[in-house]
Amino acid sequence: MKTPTLVLAVILAMAVGVAVAMVQVNKVVVLDNPSPFFNPFKFNITFVCTEDLPDDLEWKIIYVGSAETEVHDQVLNSALVGPVPAGRHMFVFQADPPDTSKIPPQDAIGVTVVLLTCSYHGQEFIRVGYYVNNEYSDPELRENPPSVPQFDKLQRNILASQPRVTRFHIDWDNSEDQENKPPQDTQQPQEVTTTKI
């Protein structure tokens, strides 16, 4: 049997803001895939929003230049999406190919990752990752790859069938004005769900 004081402490500790994900991504279609390396990335994104969002969503396409380090990550495009009333929405998100000068030559060929992220009020709540395979379409080159990568001869293949989706719980109520926010609210989104295939 718990003493009343103990119970009170438990309740206080839990009295922090909670919010449910208002935006759920239903579907991402990778368009123009596979395609030459210098073609733009194109994603057709369908998402559902359960309540009218007062502010815009921020979407980003990030190209991972090298597996070893984040230094070579490139934001290919970032865009605000809005207004978002409650309902189902779709948009095409497009980005130019990565800046090849920022890709380490040894990482140019082979498997890397492209990420689609979405944040609300600066808090990332979903991350969709795809493996990307860059290969020479010419079998000759594939056998004997040149020491300096020839990006114009590369074929980019996004493994569209295998999205890796990570969802983060964030504070959806968090608005610009903090007047009525309980002070103990934590804004650090914590990672919650990782779905693997």
Added chain:
Amino acid sequence: MKLLKPSWVTHDGKPIFSIDIHPDGSRFATGGQGEDSGKVAVWNMAPVRSEVDEKNSNIPKLLCQMDNHLACVNCVRWSSDGRYLASGGDDKLIMIWQTGRYFAGPSTVFGTGGKTVNIEQWRCVNTLRAHTGDILDLAWSPQDAWLATCSIDNTIIVWNATKFPEIISTLKGHTGLVKGVTWDPVGKYLATQSDDKSLRVWRTVDWQQEAMVTKPFDECGGTTHVLRLAWSPDGQYIVSAHAMNNSGPTAQIIERQGFKTSMDFVGHRKAVTVVRFNPNIFQKVVNKASGKSQQFSCCAIGSRDRSLSIWLTALKRPLVVVHDMFKNSVMDISWGKSGFELLVCSWDGTAAYVEFTPDELGTPLTQDEMNSLHQRIYGKSMAISTQHSVNNTIIENPAMLKLQQRHNEHREQMDAKKQVNGTPTKIRNPMLTSPTEKPNPKAQQIETRTPDGRRRITPLCIAPQVDFGDIPRPFMSSSLPMSSTGVAQPGLETAGTPRAAEPSQGSPSSQHATVKPLAPSVLTSAPTAIPANIQPMKALDSRFTEKSKATSGTKTSQSKPDRITPITLSTAKPREPDRPILQDSSAPAPTIIAKRKLDSLSQPGTKRMRKDKPVLMAPAAPTQVTPTIPQDVITRSAPHPIMLPSPPAEKNISLQVGGGEESMVLELENNIQTAGVKLAGLKCRRGGTVEWETVLSTRGTLLAGSRKVLCVSCEDRSLCVLSPSGRRLLPGLVLSHPTAILHCNGYHVMAVTTVGNLSVWNVQIAKVVIKNESLLPIMSGDVVIKTSSVTEQGVPVFSLSNGKVFTFSVSLGTWSTLSDVHSSLQQCSDHQTIMSSLNPSSQVKGPLASLQGQGQRSGRQAGRLFRANHNLQQAVTLGHLENQVSAALMLRSSAEHKFWLLTLVRYLVQEGLEAQLREICDDLLGPVTAQGRLPKGSLWEPEVLGVCKRLVLSEVLQEVGSNLRLQRLYTEYQDQLDMVQTPAK
């Protein structure tokens, strides 16, 4: 009796805390722990009942899975009509689920690789937040009018199930975690059981405690996760969860009559966690000797001792006890509506299904027999429900009937309009009609640029509103879109026809692939697409989950590509960041700004030319013109007395009065030297030609004008008032101090001196309206005047830097508040809900609206605060609305006054606050006399702001008539109104 454990009903081995069978018997819900979140799952019942269906891979088992809950789900319950599912969990939230109306076919949960297929679409329609602790149990009231939830915050909340998230009552009294809640089937009581060793019964009439039972629980410890108690279907007994009798765990029977505790169910070896009554009352010959048929109810009891017992109230011993069915405590039990099947779930993460025969339980009474039984025991008062009592109200007079009909027609029209609007979007949407077709949203996608140069995409809305469906049909019934494919065919044969054994007869269709739970084919084929270069993959894996630096806001050069062609025109003009906010609505104003810039350059000595500060002005008065100085921010050095800067006499001042063809430009040229005499010349141009010209003896500092009157303030502290054709209307008015602010609107001239004294004159009748009133009372501290204006009716308005807006009331002789941005009343008012029911275009424009801004923040916090306390919410809303009414009155803004008065009335009607309505009606009606003449000495004014009060009353009564409960009030005033309006003969 048949008993089986469907192994596929699982939360991946995690505990299943709750289980509930849908009233139509075709599906059931489970709740519990999911992957790092709470999980609610809806399952197909057919494969549980029939082994054939279970083996048929075309028949889906999991229908829908929802992981919206942030933490473990402790309870799931279907509403009795089956429309809603309620779930409550450790995240302190209750979610209400409903099926989507437009079901676009089976869909996968994105990112799960097709593993989870949502066959049905259950969507969260409401999230109820008010509990401050984990929610352990919940129950729908018999007619689904209320939903009761109980929590470890020691309270029970009763929600209005017809109007979520409205709270009917919060029941306080328990001093420990409340772990179970059940409704009296008659609707008179609610019973709860808590860790505070008590079971309490609450009345639904006034939500007060009726009884408290403690004795059987004295020896109990808080050893169970839940204490799901139950009320028998005949209403005669409550059976508690964990109770103790002689140190042995029991389920206590509490009689309705006096809530006496004389009997209990004994036999479980550990605490009883859950009791669920069979919804039916059965009838059977129990005593073979007498041969007499007997009526009884049946209940299932689950315990921490992992066993399940079934009791008939006609038998002294349990009908059956099932031991060792689970490896851990029983958590929840649910009976099907038929009363012959039962689902049990356990902490060990499994569920069990038990099926009985009529031989074992007896014949259930029909609904009619149940009703007559209830009536026999409880009289006609059965099923007390707020909803019913209103619907049953008799309309007492024909006028009311007509009004009600009109209201209904109006509603239908609105609905029809909505449907018309809804259809085209549906057609346009390629996703709904054929999911495989490649859509081309890019063509319709609108891309714009935000002021800071970022891309902004307006997404294509493919389903404008989240539509929610009606009561779901039994799963696999012909109405489902799926039935057109071969999948549903076998499902229809769940009743056991022999054809069910031939699953192949269903013609395979293209949709099959997605429905099949056989995802492995996808899974195994996919990895082969990944090249053998596995090495970097592991390193890359982390990138899917860890936030990289690039996401935290750094942009590369490519983040602003210029190939985007904006479709909307709004981006064509680059926006200046330093533009005044209100400028759009005050179009005539900015004409002078450019000129002023040149002036300020020529006079480097003047410091007050702050181009970066917005020039704010009251946009609602189109004839009003900005004064010639930027009186935007008038700073004060010392707190007292007020020191407002007076503008110097600059060389040239010009001002545009009016707009369009009527507009004229006033130009004041100071320092005209003629033979040693310094003069100031005033010119008026209309359409490029000089209309008139006059001279002033001293240099002018400020110009103001309206279509009716022009005004110049001079260096010698005098004011010169001119007609639009240049005639001097008044002799030079000499003020005590130089003028700091000068405004004209209509026939009114307002001047504020440098020491903060306000005067307003009516030029038409040459009278003072406000005489030398000090601004001191409203300018305390470091407050500065942001904007000021005078309305056409001569009401001065001051908007201050602290967000407050004041006016001076002549009749009351004091300053009064018109608006306060930071007022909690304004922020928390819930009037938005009634505003939205209006046509949005009917929002009136006027001085008050422009003061408070269109995108005002009022009501924004309404949802957040006062979730728990409806009374407080109501008081706040009323306060705000009443303030709005009086502010509009103060501003003499007739249209707005009427708008807010009607809004207030609408709110009062909605809340059924008769006393306040009566007061408003009384004032509008005035004294009623037989002749329709006012009695002598009556102080009642027949008009408010030029509008006949009785005309307003007739509109008010229209609103009153929308609430049937107020029909007496309506009739009363309508009759009196008719009487005073009929012309005296």
